[in-house]
Amino acid sequence: MLARLAASRFLEIRQVFRQVKKILSHYPSNYKQSAVIPLLDLAQQQHGGWLPVSAMNASCNILFNKIIEVAPIRVYEVATFYSMFNRSKVGKYHLLVCGTTPCMIRGAREIEDALLKHLGVKRNEVTKDGLFSVGETECMGCCVNAPMITVADYSNGSEGYTYNYYEDITPKRVVEIVELLRKGEKLPPGTQNPGRIKSGPEGGNTTLLSEPKPPPCRDLDAC
């Protein structure tokens, strides 16, 4: 039943096929199997942020076997290997708190606690209204603005899908972000510290304020 539902949902959206075609066009014909990851990602976006077995079945049977000829188990291996593929239900907004060292030192644990407390859930649980879930992620590469969270927004299907970083957050700010998301407001991603621009220092830049001087050896006349 579930499988059929997922399969039909997967099929109904004709646009998906256009997207699939586009993804496949990125790979040479003899390496079509490389498209497994983007295709699974697409399936996940279509399916509200997670890959139930039925969605995987559907994608295996419909897409992978026919189009790129990959055995179901190989798809399953990929889907289970990458932690970005969710194998259990997530909320419309999946909040991922970075827990790697720099963020942790800068207070990631408090942020997670604040989130969990505010939403009244445990980690990897979905709120009753199905809107939010909280997960953990490894370093997302913006440690300079630690701590940070990532918000995977599945509320608008694959077309409106965003994966935004919110940086320099505090336990207070993270609750505000949640409330803004709940209201459906778009808030600018990036640093949440009004005193900073992107990853620049608080209070404006202190170095590299003028045009940098070229290194002396470039001045061929001088030597």
Added chain:
Amino acid sequence: MGLGLLASKALKPTASRLLSSQNPRSLLFLSRTVTSTPELQKPEQAAQAQPEPTPDLPPRTPLAGARVHFPNPDDAIEVFVDGYPVKIPKGMTVLQACEVAGVDIPRFCYHSRLSIAGNCRMCLVEVEKSPKPVASCAMPALPGMKIKTDTPIAKKAREGVMEFLLMNHPLDCPICDQGGECDLQDQSMAFGSDRGRFTEMKRSVVDKNLGPLVKTVMTRCIQCTRCVRFATEVAGVQDLGMLGRGSGEEIGTYVEKLMTSELSGNVIDICPVGALTSKPFAFKARNWELKGTETIDVTDAVGSNIRIDSRGPEVMRIIPRLNEDINEEWISDKTRFCYDGLKRQRLNDPMIRGADGRFKPVSWRDALAVVAEIAHQVKPEEIVGVAGQLSDAESMMALKDFLNKLGSNNVWCEKNGMFHDADLRSGYLMNTSISDLEKADVFLLVGTQPRVEAAMVNARIRKTVRATHAKVGYIGPPADFNYDHEHLGTGPQTLKEIAEGRHSFSSALSNAKNPVIIVGAGLFNRKDKDAIFSAVEAIAKSAKAVRPDWNGLNVLLLSAGQAAALDLGLVPESENCLESAKFVYLMGADDVNLENIPKDAFVVYQGHHGDQGVYRANVVLPAAAFSEKEGTYENTEGCTQQTVPAVPTVGDARDDWKIIRALSEVAGVRLPYDTLTAIRSRIKTVAPNLLHVDEREPATFSTSLKPQSNQELSSEPFGTAIENFYMTDSITRASKIMAQCSALLLKK
């Protein structure tokens, strides 16, 4: 310090300059170089004096039959393993080089017949000038490499790896079936530490259901991925996979799927730990209690080399033996798990069917007397003998001689049907030989489904297809293949088209360097078999499949007895002899058309199982099964091999040839042999190749192919020779495990 100064006088100027600088560290360095051996202080000179590190080790023998084959003598390189120089071809790995040098490197994930994964790290060795220990299984050996397998670094590395491997391993050897033959157990004894430092909780993994043959205890798995690689590479089924990552990694199938392969049992052998073990053998015995008997398998025509492990009178399990030419080191599930059939439905005593239709046990004397009497009451041409598909050459010889002495020549081996072209051996053997199939580049399979008929031959074809992308064309009913193939058609018409060059596959065949045509023995039973064979020969001719240096025209036989039967000339004299028979001697034959035997015929069934033949029999004579007798078998490629008795016969059963010999005496036509040696010298006069044990006797090459037959090809499509892979003979039909397999794995 003074010593250091003294020593520095003998050193080169660079060193003295170092000394003259006031750097205390260089002083320290120098003072540490002081030793009493002058060569060490002058490394350059020492190296000149002794250009080669002459090994004081005795020359070593390569490990476990490791063979060095130089495809191109220029490509030989020399490496040093523990100071011992070895010559190896380019492209070998460090681990293989060590094997050639006679050094056994511990390993888990490396398997010579599978691709290299390099994920267990047990094979770490030290290589000079490499900053870290290297995984020898994945590292190609380079010229002049100095490999050290016995240094503290290598030892420490192994010990460390072992500690990690045992971290999440349950250490449940006392309740593990692998205990005693477990790589992990052995290698942790040899290379591991006596204690670990891991104090956390061990992880545990849910067991998977892989079907009725393979039992899983997944917590024991060390993630070597051998089983995954075996399934995808050798068995050709994409069923197993490595799921998850990190400490959550586990072997699994796609959502509770079973493993559907005819070779699945081999994962039991290749799993280095007790994660995958034999389900039927679970908790039955410890391997050190078992007596191993090296013999051969008879469940198909391949003659896989096996070892029967028995305890007392009971066959406990069957495992493969290495034979590069036949089964490499794999066997099919039927071979491995049919053994429980040897314990069920056995015939113990001679029996005579009474007037009430029930069997009554009698003594051998009475049974033989009855049979002999009836045999004399019928006309010689009404006597028919059919040898079963499991019959050995000795008993078939005896049966033929016996019937000949009674005046009849209607004797054949059941799967051969009415095939009576036994004159040319090349007409019924796999002339290419199983191992040479690997040289082929195009296969044409005519009415044969090798996957069910001869799983090991199929594994070879798959290996070839995988390695060289050989093309496979198949004519026959839709069938299961585990490699890419082209289904050309279903019947003789397609064959005709190819023979006449009207088919697109004809060009593939004629462009092939080494084409192979395999004809299924299932076609022996067709009315138009001669026409089929001449069409096949026409194809072979136009594709130049039969040349002095290559014989690509093959017949794939179905059962163990067939080749020897044809060698011995067991062919029926007249086609309809069974319909007009009055006295039928079934020597283990259960698959003949029993309905064709007239109601009033007297049927003697000599065999080991109460199978189909017994239902029709009037007298039953119990015989020994292949695990209980010494017998000669010839496989489909013409290789003669012998079985060796592993367990005693059950009840009052006797060897087949002995029964016939005794019967001949009672019947007054005494056969002139009393021992196996004597009967073998009789065989020598008919088919001397059957005495050359473990040798493949190729068919004498004949350029004159058979004359065109003027028979018409019928339009009836080819049938399947074997409906159920798991149940093909009386032993497998009696086996409960095989019944389970058919029920679970063959359902569509």
